[in-house]
Amino acid sequence: MRTLVWLLRALLFFTLFAFALNNSHEASVRWFFGHEWRAPQVIIVLVAFGLGAAFGVLAMVPAWWRHRRAAQRIETPVAPAPSAPDAPTTPYAAHQDGV
Template sequence: MKYLLWLLKAAIFFTLFAFALNNQHDATVYFFFGTSWRAPLVLVVLAAFAGGLVVGALGMLPGWWKHRVAAQRPAEPPPGTPAVTAPPASNTLPTDLPAVRQHGL
């Protein structure tokens, strides 16, 4: 299984490497106010991918933050539920516990 995963990774790498070799000609990206950027097509595609990752992560950041804050707060019981109290402690000794069968070596 490990060799199959390495083979898959190598196939993806060589496919992307062949894509990069086949797209070395220059591409021009035009921005506002007459500015432009000339770069190999592979760098333009890579920059667009990286920009999409950054925009996606920034778009998810408020949700992550909300869930992180909610996870740090102690859980509150829903309204209208009776308060649960702990049962009284019994005087059990460690010898009163059932025997546990050990497994393994």
Template sequence: MRALTWLWRAFLFFVLFAFALKNQHVVDVRGFFGYSWQAPMVFVMLGVFGAGCAIGVVAMVPSWWRHRRDARKRLHIIAEQSPAADDPQAAPDTAGAVPSQLPHPPDMPAPRKPGR
């Protein structure tokens, strides 16, 4: 399976490399107020791709923060509900232990287990 993965990566690299070699001509990028910029097509496309990736990451940051905040909140709720918090002699070896899996809210699907 690893060989197929590396073959796919090599194929994709060579296709993109050939595409870059075919598009070396200079293009004129025109902006507002008479601004223009000349650069090879490959660099223009690479810049647009990079800007799109950066905008996508920045757009996802609030969602990531919200999920982290919710996970911390669930962790604190579970720590408060553990039997060790009610009766310290009930389970002395599990005092302060974090469960292996956090519960998920009912409006969200259960997380999938990662593949190998």
């Protein structure tokens, strides 16, 4: 199984490497007010991917914080409730018919 995973990783790497070699020609990104950025196309795609991933992570931060606070509230130790003197000692409640 590990060999298969490494073969898939190698296949993905060489596929992306071939993509980079085939798209090494220069491209330009035109911004507002006449600004232009010229770079190899693969660099432009890599920067766009990185910015998209960073934006996605930053967009998830508030939800992560909210879930973390909720988990901390749940993990806060609470004093056990006093038990009744006739409560069963097993973790399962005893039924009247003994089942």
